Amino acid sequence: MxxxxxxxxxxxxxxxxxxxxxxxxxxxxxxxxxxxxxxxxxxxxxxxxxxxxxxxxxxxxxxRNKQDIGYAVVDEILKDFIHEQWIKPLAQTNDPIQTLKEIMQYTGEQMTQEDIELGCPLNNLSQEMSSIDDGFRHRIEGLYQDWRVAIADALESGKARQLVREDVNTKQFAIVFVATLEGCIGMAKSSQDMEILQECGMGLMDLLETLR
Amino acid sequence: MxxxxxxxxxxxxxxxxxxxxxxxxxxxxxxxxxxxxxxxxxxxxxxxxxxxxxxxxxxxxxxRNKQDIGYAVVDEILKDFIHEQWIKPLAQTNDPIQTLKEIMQYTGEQMTQEDIELGCPLNNLSQEMSSIDDGFRHRIEGLYQDWRVAIADALESGKARQLVREDVNTKQFAIVFVATLEGCIGMAKSSQDMEILQECGMGLMDLLETLR
DNA sequence: CTCACTCCATACCAATTGGTATGTAACTTA
DNA sequence: TAAGTTACATACCAATTGGTATGGAGTGAG
Structure with missing residues (x-):
């Protein structure tokens, strides 16, 4: 009815x-x-x-079971997070490099001590479950894929606006960027040191600037 | 006796x-x-x-218990691995940049499909246990510290030989290098794609070259 | 020969795990 | 009003968990 x-x-x-x-x-x-x-x-x-x-x-x-819960967490919560935090802003921006730096800065500032200790939930789940359960792996890899594509696309459109150097390998850079970001958060997690996170962030910011 | x-x-x-x-x-x-x-x-x-x-x-x-086993794995096996694979070669080299690239290349070539799927045992343990057990965290962070110090020291000695630019922040670079490396292996693990690992490796190699 | 100690096997334990079967109150439909 | 469905709660289950208590074979010391 x-x-x-x-x-x-x-x-x-x-x-x-x-x-x-x-x-x-x-x-x-x-x-x-x-x-x-x-x-x-x-x-x-x-x-x-x-x-x-x-x-x-x-x-x-x-x-249905515990696995189903885990899948739902990835499909709904983590997916939402990546899309809201990264993909949407990148889809709308005119200056991708600036936007990437802003997102990094914003999320870095928003991070509490507990956030640092617990690390990135997507990376945590990825490292734990990727080799154990293909259902997890495919879902997580899908999210990473979306994330990387959004970055590469934004950088490509930045090329058209001459805000990104023509010779930049955007696809490779997106891979390295996401990998480095997750790596940095992981380092901060094990060191439980905000300074490590900032040093990492600075390194990534510098890397971003080389794209101009 | x-x-x-x-x-x-x-x-x-x-x-x-x-x-x-x-x-x-x-x-x-x-x-x-x-x-x-x-x-x-x-x-x-x-x-x-x-x-x-x-x-x-x-x-x-x-x-004594399960925890004790985990600690021993870090203290003995993982520590040995890091020292043999990274710290010793770096302590002896004259050209740290070249040595870092060689180690990356060598370990990359040695990696089997299973190694990629399982990921870096140190990073795995770090991401899983750092926020849960301080004993693990301290041990793991100690290893990362040793690793980063070895890299930074090698780069500093490279400066003296004018094989590394004077203005390089070696301590920060060591942090970013290790973070990126672990991040790359993590990406390869979730994508289960050797190409991702190579793209990441290339990016890191390029980054290394900027230090000259 | 006896006592003690090392090294390991066997048998057992309470606690926790994910999962299921059943019960039931509220509500919709016929 | 009677039957059926949804949205839970309660009670129970086998299996597995890390951990322990006991026993015994081998060895060296006294």
């Missing part, structure tokens, strides 16, 4: 459906945090449920 | 001590491989023992 406008006024079905989506979202966010803290394999469904005050009934109603 | 030379001829004590060290080494290597495959937390003592055909009695005779 199509919902007419007057159904918005107290449509019980809509209410419960919205509530259901909300609990699913709650489960998903709690799962993301648990996985971010402990890794996927060491993450415990008990802990997730403890934090949400929900039960296994709820969890296994919305997800 | 000091062992005189004639004790070498059938010293039963020495035999058993050597055998004991050997089983410890067997356990340690099997643990390293299991951890490299599954990560530390997901690694199973049962699997380790299954591969060695030893038992828990042996394992808990040589190690």
């Amino acid at each position: 199509k919902s007419a406008w007057w159904h918005a006024w107290r449509c019980n079905r809509c209410d419960t459906e919205r509530a259901s989506e909300e609990t699913r979202r709650t489960l998903l966010l709690a799962s993301f945090e648990e996985i971010h803290r402990c890794g996927f394999q060491a993450s415990s469904l008990q802990n997730i449920l403890k934090n949400t005050k929900l039960t296994k009934g709820a969890l296994y109603h919305h997800f | 000091k062992s005189a030379w004639w004790h070498a001829w059938r010293c039963n004590r020495c035999d058993t001590e050597r055998a004991s060290e050997e089983t410890r080494r067997t356990l340690l290597l099997a643990s390293f491989e299991e951890i490299h495959r599954c990560g530390f937390q997901a690694s199973s003592l049962q699997n380790i023992l299954k591969n060695t055909k030893l038992t828990k009695g042996a394992l808990y005779h040589h190690f």
Whole structure:
């Protein structure tokens, strides 16, 4: 039945459906945090449920199994993050180099001590699960691919505007850029030293400037 | 009792001590491989023992607990690897840039498909355990520190020989170099694509050349 | 010969794991 | 009103986990 406008006024079905989506979202966010803290394999469904005050009934109603939860975290939460933080700004910018530096600076400033300790959730999951579960690997590699393509495309369009040197290998640079960024965050994670992150960031910024 | 030379001829004590060290080494290597495959937390003592055909009695005779095994893997196996592969060659070289490129090339060529899939054991452990266990973190960070210092020192000595530009920030470069290298291996791991590793390697090689 | 010590095997343990079966309240549909 | 579906909660399960207690074979010391 199509919902007419007057159904918005107290449509019980809509209410419960919205509530259901909300609990699913709650489960998903709690799962993301648990996985971010402990890794996927060491993450415990008990802990997730403890934090949400929900039960296994709820969890296994919305997800088929633990693997399904992990996949959903990548497909929904991590994907959203990459798109909002990187891909959308890059798709709109006129000056890709400037935008890349701005995103780096912004995310660097937003980072708390805990963020540094926990590291990049995408990289964490990638390093842990890529060699163990192909479902994870394909999803994660897809995200990295989107990310790199967005950077390369932005740099190519920067060439057209003569804001990027013509001889730059944009595809290769995108690979190195993402790799270096993840590497830097990883270094900061193990050293738990903000200075290391900044030194790394500076190095990357310098590298970016060489593209002009 | 000091062992005189004639004790070498059938010293039963020495035999058993050597055998004991050997089983410890067997356990340690099997643990390293299991951890490299599954990560530390997901690694199973049962699997380790299954591969060695030893038992828990042996394992808990040589190690206090699972954590102790992980620490020993870092302190002995990973440390040895970094020192042999990177620190020693860098300490002896006259041309640090050339040596860095040679090590990269050599390790790149030696890498099997499985090595790419499993990634760098040091980085794997670092990303998994740094935020969870400070014992791991300190040990791993110590290794990274040694590694970076070796690179920076080599580059500094390269300055004296005018093989490295005077204005190079060697300490910062060492950080970026190690971060990028680990990032590249991580990218190759999730993409399972040798080409990605080579593109990354090329980028790093180019970066190295800018130091001359 | 006896005692103690090293090195390792066997058997067992509580705790935790992901997963399932069943129950039930709320709501929609017929 | 009766039947069916959704959205959970509760109770339970086998399997696996890291860890321990005990035992025994081999060896050196006294």
